[in-house]
Amino acid sequence: PASIASLHRGNSSPWFSAFLEVTHYFSFFVLVGASAIVDLRIMGMAARKQSPTRLAEQAFPWTWTGLFFAVLSGFVVFAGQATEYLHNSIFHGKLLVILLATGFSGWVQHSVSKWDQSTSMPAWAKVVALVSLALWVGAILMGVDVPAITGVG
Secondary structure (H helix, E strand, O other): OOOHHHHHHHHOOHHHHHHHHHHHHHHHHHHHHHHHHHHHHHOOOOOOOOOHHHHHHHHHHHHHHHHHHHHHHHHHHHHHOHHHHHOOHHHHHHHHHHHHHHHHHHHHHHHHHHHHOOOOOOHHHHHHHHHHHHHHHHHHHHHHHHHHHHOOO
16 A cells, blocks of 8 residues: 555645645644734734733644644655655754744743733743744745755655
8 A cells, every 4th residue: 555655755646745735834824823823912912902821722722733734744745755855954944943933832832821920921921922933934934945945845
């Protein structure tokens, strides 16, 4: 039986490849959108009428669901062209940025309820949220650069 990776490697239809790409990008947009709204709320730039804790409770299931599907679809795309990706420094950078962004999102999720108990959002919490947002945007931009610059993907 053919594995999913071998299906993507070229033995598959263009529809399957397109499905993987759309799933990967859509998952990232869900992930980054959900994370961004919480980050922007912490920075005082969005959803000001809702508490950061309540917004985070609503958004973080979307964040982690988006991450799950982005990683799953990304792995299948990677597995189909692993030898090309292994030597791609932009791809390595993208993975590093995603790892850092995931860590910052976890930090925000873990801390938002504590930060929300203050009369005003602590300045360093806003910095953490800004870094989280910047890392996720960077991950998307690097993801677009992998095929655009290197032709892999």
